[in-house]
Amino acid sequence: MDTLVEQGSPRPARKQPRRSPLARWLGRALDTHISLPLFALLLVAGLWIATFHMIDADERSARKSAHDATRELLDTYEAQMARSLSGIDQTLRMLKYAVEVHGPNEALPALAAKGLMPPGLVFQVAITDDTGRVVASNPGSGTGNVVRAAWFAFHRDRDGDTPFVSTTYGGDEPHVVFSRRINDADGRFAGVTTVAVDPAYFTSSYEQSRQGKHGLLGVAGMDTLVRAARVGEHVSWGQRVAIDRHDVITLATHLDGELRYTSARPLNGFPLVALVGLSEPEQMADYRQQRRNWLLGASVGTALLVMVVTLVSAWSWQLAKARRRERLAQETYAAASEASLDAFFVLRTVPGPDGGVSDFVIETINTRAEQLTGLPKARMEGKPMSVMLPTYLGTGIFDDLSAVATDGKAREAEWLAHLPPGPDRWLHRQVVPVEGGVVAIVRDITERKLTEQRIRHLAHHDDLTGLPNRSLLRDRLGQAIRDAERKGGSVGLAFIDLDGFKLVNDGLGHNAGDELLKVVGERMGRCLRRNDTLARFGGDEFVILLPDLTGDPMAITPLLEKVRTAVTEPVEVEGQEVQVSCSMGVVLYPRDGEDANTLMMNADAAMYRAKENKNSFQFYASEMNASVEEKLVLLEGLRSALDACLEPGCRGGDCQFSLLYQPKVDLRTGRLFGVEALIRWNHPEHGMISPLRFIGLAEESGLIVPIGEWVVRTACAQAQAWRAAGLPPLTVSVNVSARQFEEKRLVERIADALRDTGLPPEALEVEVTESSIMRDLARSVDKMRELEAMGVSLSIDDFGTGYSSLSALKSFPISRLKIDKSFVSDLAHSADDQAIAMAVISLGHKLNLRVIAEGVETEQQRDFLRANDCDEMQGYLFSRPVPAARIAEMLATTLASEPA
């Protein structure tokens, strides 16, 4: 992938055909977790249908068996009863015959003699005469009268051969009486023969093995009263049973509420019915057990099936879910990878003979990968990487892919890829392990890299010049020191401050200043070696770092000289040619310091020393730091001097500040018309200190504002004192420095001073330099207008040294231009200075301003100025700055010489 050589036009991504909803539904229905429960449901339904069918069949069979058994029991019981009743009837007939043959009293003995007497234990036989008296019985205890017995009345009142069966009666010895009528020879009623039978006799054939514990065997009369009935071991009688139909098997709950298959059949010869019953629960018990078995079997089968199906379905569902997730993931991956700005390479591992990875087969790629490689997807899929992207084998990429495939740990890296014929691109790859291979996600990070580079560059370079900034210089200085320490070499460091830059910046505006800085930066850069560093430190400060100095470190002097010269070359900015120079402070490692901070501090100190001479360079010397300290001491002294002067009760003697006044004279008349107030500082230890030494410091520290106010007040007071002394009126001018001029309350302070001293505003003039005005032109003009409105006049000091916009000059509310003494000093010899002086005079006059020349020391200078129509002059030629008393003398002299 390092060199993706083959070209091909990028193709749009192929879309996977989407299945219709019906096809998806059908497909889903075929899933095991859906089809299996459906199938199982059918199976369960079949199982239960079969089970109920079997149960139904069993029930029918069981009921039929019960019916058959009931019928069979009835047949058997009827036969038994027929035999029993036949025996009873035979006994009755035999007794009747014996009575008719032997008479009632001899009948029984005659039968006994013949051995025909029935066993007394079973049958109790008795013979009753026509009055109801029992005449004979066996066993013989039977006596008494039965005239009230139902059977006696039945036979007495009814002629015929119909036998009678009584209800069952008798407490401890219950019995049923069978009877027949006895007629005498004439056919009249002669009595009754009876056979009393224990009711248990009729149910003795009850077999528990056949009829169960709740079967029924019984005999009832046609009158519906039970003569004998046995259920299990219990024999009873006397109940009523309603038997509607005979020989029909019904389910009934006779006698005891037990549900039985019941059937009844009339018995021949007697008004009796044989009654049999088989307990329904007992008859159906096997069936019911079987039914339970069936149900249990079906339930167990169902439960097992449900369990199996649930497990299989759950498993299948999970499987389907996993497959669906996988499919969704694949679809998502496909969609995401197609929409992605990253290139995706899905690679299958080709194992090598040694168990390692010998190659990768490209399973699939996305559109972005097509674009990146320039190879169509169709051509790449299924092909080995060694064939499609052969150059990747020679790079670390293959090892990276192999490592991920082997140890399963994702890796990422960035690399610069050659993608001919396009430009090289920065790519980022993330390789993640997947089943059977790896996926490489490749992102084009060229833009990000460039942005990072840009940000890094911005963080370490100056916006304007593109040069390294303070932070990068510090890094490089540190590195240079470490290298020099290791190699025993030395390092040079030069702090550079442009001289005169402020004038350009303030005068021509910031754009011009910026342009100047760029040009100067380029020029300085051209003087350096490749591994030297030129940094911009801010403002008009630059630093040159010269690492790897070998031999005599002072050999850098020619290079510094070259830089200095390059800076002083004129530069054209904003259509004007300007010229600046530079002051350089130079230090050497290790001589002037062993760490970056010390070196930079000392270079700064050296630069300040160089600044005193301007346009020069200065190697650091240890005493320079002393001058910094000296500066601090001076500042402290300045502060206390000011405090003393501002003390309310301060008289001249306590105040270290004083004012000298330099006269200004009219060039034509020679008349003294004004003075310039100039401050002096009489230091208690250092004596008289020039304003050149402390005004700059006061500016830097801000002390110039209160000092300036003191000057204005003192000058105004002095001018008013001269007036009060009756001396000719003159104007007093005060210098207002840049910081003072910018101060918001300047106008207010001046107004206060005028009011407090009583000096008319017209007697005060404020001198401002061009550069002070140009710092903020609009505000300056406003401020000047306010002063003008008050009546205070304004003059531009040092005119010609700055870069005031000539077009702006005409809008300044000023009354005077002051030609700087630098142009005056060489007036006699320099044609340039002459030209400048003449130009300033001409310009001033065109703007209706008066022009004054300062620093006039010689008569030639005065003559030239006078010849060229300059209005006024100031300088040593006429007078040095002098104390106020001297001015008073001058004024007094003037007054005296003037005609009265």
Ligand SMILES: Nc1nc2c(ncn2[C@@H]2O[C@H](COP(=O)(O)O[C@H]3[C@@H](O)[C@H](n4cnc5c(=O)[nH]c(N)nc54)O[C@@H]3COP(=O)(O)O)[C@@H](O)[C@H]2O)c(=O)[nH]1
């Ligand atoms: N903001 C304030 N600045 C002030 C004040 N007092 C002085 N200054 C400024 O300090 C600079 C030095 O001033 P000084 O040493 O007083 O020098 C002045 C003159 O003495 C000098 N001068 C005058 N005539 C001649 C001359 O013929 N030859 C010559 N070599 N020098 C001469 O020039 C200085 C006045 O210059 P300028 O102000 O441009 O008119 C100086 O810049 C002062 O402005 C103060 O109170 N406030």
